[in-house]
Amino acid sequence: MLNSGIEVEKAYAQKVRLFLQQNGFFDGRFRVISGSEKVVFPCIDMPKKDLVALKKLHSSVKKISVGFSGRPRKPRNxxxxxxxxxxxxxxxxxxxxxxxxxxxxxxxxxxxxxxxxxxxxxxxxxxxxxxxxxxxxxxxxxxxxxxxxxxxxxxxxxKFAIYKEHGCTFHISIGKVFFSPRLSTERKRISGKIKKGEHVAALFAGVGPFPIVFAKNSKMEKAIAIELNPQAVKDMEENVLLNKVSGKVEPVLGDVKKLAEKYAGKFDRAVMPLPKGGENFLQDAIKFIKPSGGIVHYYQFTSRKDPYTIPLQQIKSACSSLGKKFRVVEKRKVREFAPDIIQIVIDFRVQ
Ligand SMILES: C[S@@+](CC[C@H](N)C(=O)[O-])C[C@H]1O[C@@H](n2cnc3c(N)ncnc32)[C@H](O)[C@@H]1O
CATH class of the missing domain: 3.30.300.110 (Met-10+ protein-like domains)
Structure with a gap:
């Protein structure tokens, strides 16, 4: 098979290579042919004006068709x-x-x-x-x-993707459950904050990445992991076994709102990675926290220009409805989402 190549005298080869690479015409799938006097670079077809500019580098520059020997190189991107x-x-x-x-x-x-x-x-x-x-x-x-x-x-x-993160392996039913590798940094960050013996409410748990990463990367006592999607709970049960954290993570199929009363006042920490509509569950999440106090990790999608005003108002209003006090421990941008929207998290202590 013949491919496009640029032939040039050896003394000018470096200049030509640079031109082809800098302008994106170098076809890295093939090996360069290097003779005693001339060199032929594999290249993709380029507009006439670029070929004219290339020829100006030296009079020996010539476009030819050539069968590049050897196996094509694996493309890099x-x-x-x-x-x-x-x-x-x-x-x-x-x-x-x-x-x-x-x-x-x-x-x-x-x-x-x-x-x-x-x-x-x-x-x-x-x-x-x-x-x-x-x-x-x-x-x-x-x-x-x-x-x-x-x-x-x-x-x-x-049927499944098999994904590894922070020493854990996850089976994820493709197209049937939520999973985002982009929250990986958050899972590790929170793992680092969990103290020995903590009880954690992992709300909106999906296939279990937050509680399972916590189980493997912190000294928490136990997490309950509440999730509404039956397929996600099935995946989570499999992931709990796969990661040998059965004693530490308990998957629960159900609605956070309905289960808030049952589990009220039992946890040191609640994680609520439900950025869309999370404000409707803030009061419920706060109910999970022990009367002596604990931390809530609240995720939201917000405006890039003013990311924290609205979520802070939401926290204030939820806490005052429940007669609770709160203090912001940390607030940070999690990731880009859309040109004017970012995802943020606010960690607050509630009592
Ligand atoms: C944004 S995903 C987060 C999943 C998981 N934490 C992760 O990071 O991969 C939100 C999850 O909350 C679940 N969910 C939505 N409403 C819920 C509710 N009322 N109670 C429990 N889970 C709910 C959804 O099924 C979905 O799996």
Whole structure:
């Protein structure tokens, strides 16, 4: 098979290589041919104006078609893997970020690349051999269970993703439960704050990442992990066994609101990672805390310009309705969400 190459006298090879690399024309999938007098660089097709600029580097620069010997090199990123398969304009829209759930990748594809999802998925598999499948995110998290709708675009169809984090392994039912690797830093951060012997209420627990990471990375006594989605609870039960934390994490299928009375006043700490609508559960979460006091970790999506005013008002109003006092211990940005929206967390002590 013939591919495009740029031939040049050896003395000018370095200049040409730099030009090709800096302008994104170097086709890193193939090996450079180095003769005694000339060098041929593999390249992708470039606009005429760039070829003219390249030829100005030295009179020996020539575009040729050549069969590059040896096996093609593994592409280093999606763009490289897609050289020659997408136009130059399309290549500029290829995403560089994606979510990795262990052996499964979840990609988002911009509208400019609609119809090219399979190509992108295959490119990702070519670059990252650790992935068995690539799923396309087909919409935002939806419904009360906050599942992420996805569609297989490349590789093998899998029921579960197997994801590892902070010494724990998680089975995650693809497309049927909420899971976000982007909260990993939060799980470790809170683990570092939990004191020996604490009882933790892990609310909105999903497949169990918060309580299971706590069990493995802190000296807590026990967590109850409340979750409404039956499939997530099934996954969580499996994850509790998988991580050998049966005595420490108790999955409970149910509604945080309904269970707040049953578990009232029993916990040193409550974690409530339900950013959308979390304000409707603030009073319930506070009820879990011991009368002697404890910490609530409250997550919200808020405005980038003024992230804390509204969530602090929500905390104040929930505490005063229950006749409780509170003190903010820490407030921080968790992650970017949309151009004008960020996710934040406020840790407050309530008594
Ligand atoms: C944003 S997800 C967080 C899941 C998990 N903590 C994680 O980080 O992967 C919110 C979870 O809360 C659950 N949920 C929603 N409303 C609930 C309720 N009233 N009681 C218990 N769980 C609820 C959803 O099913 C979903 O799994």
């Amino acid at each position: 999606m763009k490289q893997a897609l050289f020659g398969k997408l136009s130059e304009k399309e290549l500029s829209f290829v995403p560089s970020a994606f979510d990795s759930l262990g052996n499964v990748a979840i990609i988002e594809v911009p509208k400019e690349l609609k119809g090219k999802e399979k190509l992108l998925g295959e490119a990702l598999l070519e670059v990252h051999s650790s992935f068995a499948s690539v799923y396309l995110k087909t919409g935002a998290h939806q419904g009360i269970f906050r599942e992420e709708p996805v569609k297989l675009v490349a590789g093998k169809r899998k």
